[in-house]
Amino acid sequence: MTADTLPTTDPGSIRRPNEELPQKIGQLSPSWIAFFIAMSVITAVGIYAYLLQINNGLIVTGLRGLGSMAGATWGLYVAYYVYFIGVSFAGITVAALIRIFRIEKLEPVARIGELLTVVSLILGALAIMADLEHPWRAIVNLFQYGRPQSPFFGTFTMVIAGYLFASLVYLYVTSRRDAAILAEHDSRFKGLYRILAAGYTDTREQRRTDRQVTFWLAITILPMLVIAHSTVGFVFGLQTGRPGWFGALQAPGFVVLAGVSGIGNLIMLAAIVRSATRTKGRITLDAFAWLGKLLLGLLITYLYFTAVEILTITYQPGATELNLSEALLEGTYAWIFWGAIVALVAAAALLTWQALTRRWSITVVFATGVLVNIGAVAKRYLIVVPSQTHGQLLPYSTGTYTPNWVEWAIIIGLFALGALMIGAFMKIFPIVPLEETDSP
Amino acid sequence: MAKYAMAVDLSRCQGCRACMEACKIENNTPQGVFWMYVFRTESGEYPNTKVDFLPRPCQQCNNPPCVKVCPVGARFQRDDGIVLTDYDRCIGCRYCEVACPYGVNYYNWRKPEEAFADYNVDYKDPDIAAATGGLIPPYKNPALDRLQGTEQRLTAGSAHNVGVMEKCTFCVQRVDKGLDPACVDVCPVHALHFGDIEDANSPISQYVNRQTGFKLLEELGTDPSVFYLNGTPPGSDTREIERPLTEVGS
């Protein structure tokens, strides 16, 4: 199955079908089956928890009113919503880097990134839906009465609608060629590939337009990305009434942390894909090194923001800010806060060490991916929750919030659902774009 | 057009919480929900201690962050200044709640028939139901479920359906009938005043003009319609005491 043995069809250059689809597509090994079953079970538990919530109201969660009820009204769902939206940063960034800066090394992970974007956007949307008692009413009313002035509306339309749509288009456009190749195989998915390929034959002309389309898509999505992540930041940053939220750094901070979590996730996923598919050779150590450096850059920027943040909250804060910063730095939330800082600093240290020694290890880069994501989840939680429990401007008693099993079940269910989606994708479509050499 | 405002005379308030109770019963609000909330606080150290009371309805801001953030326009402000929630439109995102600096919003965490569960009283008891028609709470006033005002939106509400946001309505159902809000009406020491602040001759305008006062968190630019007279805003060492039971569903 080398290129030269295959006759070329006219006028395009798609290769002849092969007996076996690449990258183990369509093959279900026992461990894959176990994986799917496990993820389905976890997802089902999440769905059960959600039904419980829909049936009884959000009372079944650990959420409660802020203020006199001394709870947090936004909790895990919103924290993970912000996190998931952040992760979506990855695909587009990488794609844009490849297209705009022509960083070919990253080409093999481009689709992973794009998929990550789409999946995490969907998960983000589901997380916010999980937060709503009346999801359907929300969708209908958002269409019917949506108010662009609301930052929330912005995140909904921009992020869910625009961003997701653009990402899907992007993913699709960059996948057509592979679909066309696969459509030539005799496989269960042949029909699907045909539809996806939609007459694509990989002519020079088609390739050129594709390149152009993806380039311009990248160019347009890039600001969208910044805007989208900024709007998520605005959800918090525009609230003068929430100590710890209001601030100009909120939006850029969101964008950068989005990058950190997104790239971190991409690294992890790429490493997993690399060992789960026969593509070791394609996703090179170089790619990881590149991503590692990118992550390091973002991480350092973010740590700088965090330093500024700590300085601001400890330097002559008002009473409420003091209360809040005490809770963060030495009180209830200190273990999460310092845990996050340790994770992020450790990741930065590992990356720096590798960069300086120029000795990159996939395992170590993977570890930094894990670390920064722990840090990112923690930081998302810390932006959402403490301001509600410890940041009241009137003399309400200090609040508490502990996410309960329902919330965790739903969030873990979402991760499982994401894993299912990515897994399913991998079993249906090449997660790593087919090699350039696969076509003339 | 009238512009409604409330004045709270802190030099009269006894912190008795009758206003909280009257609000609860007038508006049939569920357990743990205090559209009106009265802070009892201490500041200073013994023996130079200060004890203060601070009633807190919705501040009915004229530049209300809660209205700004509502993604669907369920939170809106009427011409007369009253900020209301359209329960038919609210999607329960709770953005208004986090955006409001005053902590006045209350989400319906439970279904109405469960909303009084921790009261530990069985209102479904057949003998009680015989007297109340099975309504929960037994003093429920179904007339509140009518659409309110010229805007004809569902804003008063006795149903308290799960998953929508609520807060003090300035007793829209009473104000529209020319009555004072329930909390103002009940206050045993006449610490609360209500009326048209735009009319310079209204009792409230005169009352407000005669005294010195402040508005809560004025510096945030929310421009509240609630005036606090003859007192001082809570300071940095103000500590809440005697917190009511606000836990639900535990």
Added chain:
Amino acid sequence: MTEITRRTFVKVSAAAAGTTAVASKFLFGGLETVQHTDSLLLAQQLQEDTVNTTCWIGKQDCGIVATRLDGRVIKLEGLEAHPKNRGTLCPKGTAQIGAVYDPQRVKTPLIRTNAKGQTGEFRAASWNEALDLIAAKTKPVLEENPKLFLWQKGRSKAKAFYDKAFVKATGATKLGHGAYCSDAGYRAAEYNLGPKGVIHPDFKETRYLLSWGWNITAAGGNKTCWITWPQQMLDAKEKNGLKIVQIDPRLRPAGPHADEWLPIKPATDMAFALALCRELIQLDYLDKPYLKKHTNSPYLVGPDGLFLRADVPADAEEGTVGKALVFDLATGGTAPFDEAEDPALTGAYVIDDVTVKPSFQLFIEHVEGYTPEWAADICGTTAERIRHIAEEFGRQAQIGSTKVVDGVEIPYRPVGIMAYHMAQQELGFQALRAMITVAMLVGAPGAVGGQLVDFTWKISSSYDKYENLAVNEGPYDYTLGKSKFFPINSGLPGMLAKVMQDPQKYEVEELPKIVMLHYVNPIPSFASTKDFLDTYGMFEFVSVLTPWLSETADYFADVVLPTATMEKYEGPSSASDQYIDGKTIRLPVMDPLFESRGEIEIYIDLCERLGVLYGEGGYIEQVNKNLPLKDEFALPLDKKPDVRDIFDRWSRMEGLEGGIEYFEKNGVWIKGPVPATKRYGYATEIPFGGAVHRLYGESLLVAQNKQKELGADEVYWRDYTALPTWRTPTMEASPSEYDLYLLSYKLIEQKQMRTSMIPLLTELSGKQRLDINPETAASHGLKEGDDVVVESHNAVTGETRQVRTVVALSSAIRPDTVGMPHHFGGWSPKNNKGLGPSSNELYYTGEGYVTCTADQSFHVKVRVLKG
């Protein structure tokens, strides 16, 4: 079985409903609306009306307008015309709607089926069966000795005509709640001044008020329940610049309304008052004309401590004593007190070779040692502060000034004291006398802006009785009335419990056999819980009239009779705010729920069964006497009365056209302003109703002598002194590890124990807690919300008691004092449970913890341990 089916049904239908909800959300996108179509329809057809009535919770019967939809009460609001509440309500007034619809109410008469002294098991009974049973158990006792039928009453409401009639008609022995409230204070005011009440200021005119343990923002003080005086206090602040000095271990009662807070050490108020007296004398802030004319200050006292008296004319009745003599400075000789021109207040005079001194001279000498420095130490304050308060009080009194009110010129003394539960301390009776003396020195009693006692200056019948205190030889009746133990006796149920435990000790031969409890719940409400738990089982038969199964009923009732809440007639009650006079009647807001009934009806039926309803001396005649109903308005003695008709007759007799309809229409009958000539003692027809104010308590000393003579122990006679005399309270003898004073107080959201099952109120007031100063907490290793064990110690018996509660830090309480609000410790209605213990589980009753007048003290020494 049916229960299970119902539950299963509920579950199944809930599941079904749930599924439908989810389905409709996702499949049909049903935009669930909050409108309830059925309730909307309901609303359109509903008939709205209002009923006038009065508050049934508190003790001042505030006017209420109840709004009803189709006869179902949905809201209670204040009645505008009622002088006491002027269109407003307190949280309890509003929330009593929750009590009306409480499914935990007793719905039918209940008869006990298990042994007493444990959680009760009852079966439902008909009214006939229940009343027959009570009658059958009561009749033999009435035949044997009606006094052995104990009728016990708590903080009942409205005019006590129907219950008094029951006691009179049956001949039962009555025991009230007052000894737990403020009876010692009543006794002091009756003794020193005459009118019935404790002491309160003339709010309209006063400018300087010692709020002496007045729980301003939460409770009543003397006479009222709450709203009236806070309103008047605020108006006085705004209009007259009234200054408030809160003398209280806690600041919270006065909150922001205190101009000064004097955190006094508990149970030391007498020392403070005595030091104020001394300072007023030093500063010569004395209203001498008043002291000379209206008090016994000039009466000459011999070395035996008794007054020097004129000879009794030969033709006088037996037992008559001669008039007390004074030294007339105008003549230089003695003269009967009412004949002297210029009686001496000070000095020493030798009459018939005996040196005698005016009482006032003795008083001066008595307080000489009670210096501010001395008191500062005892009261935990500084001498400067005591001096400062004395100086302000004296100066503000404007001695010598007068004011014209209602055309009458009356002395003007705009200073006063509000002290009610100061009576609840071991030295309560004498402490109150000392406080009253403070007011007397500046001539404030009965003056404009000064010290008032009741809303009108009417002399109580006790005033005369106290001239000669009966101290008899045993055996005594079980209330210890007229005994050598308590020559003045408020009737403390806790003492009865002590007597029941050891009758010999108290020289009592006959104990009560059966008891009926009316509006009272001693176990959690009264000190001490344990004594009641130990003794109520000794009654042969216990019947309880109550709307809920009270804790006492739960453990000890043989029969429970369900009474209505607001759905009944009661009254008439005073609607006076002390300036405007009026009357009101509680009218049923609807028919009694379930099978409950109003008390009046119940007593009528019960009396019929006991054969004491009709005819002379029967219940009906007693109602006529006590309400009263006179002439053509009197109830016929041979016809079973109708409750509405009773009030109708009364209203007509009072000249109200339409009778009871007047109240149905207006809610309150305003009689008009209380004239100055009724309010101010100086201005009554005979000033002060002719009563001579007893600065010097000669009869107390006489009683003490008799007590000693009869061999009473020192604990019983030591406080029967002519002048209030400080001694260290008994509790101070507890070992030093009991390092804190425990006090208790009211919360604005609760009324004793009778509201604690209303969840609307508990929601506002929270659960039991221990107020503790942060400094103290820190030194005991405690922080907010910590579980603690509070252990009290009985300094007399060495007994200890414990309860568990949680820490509530407060910088507004003395560091050596902890506080626990009343209202908790119930268990019987299910949402009473889990709110925490009653402080009455920690208090002790009996010697060392009651006053010399048999009134309860609410102080004990405790220690606080980590729980």
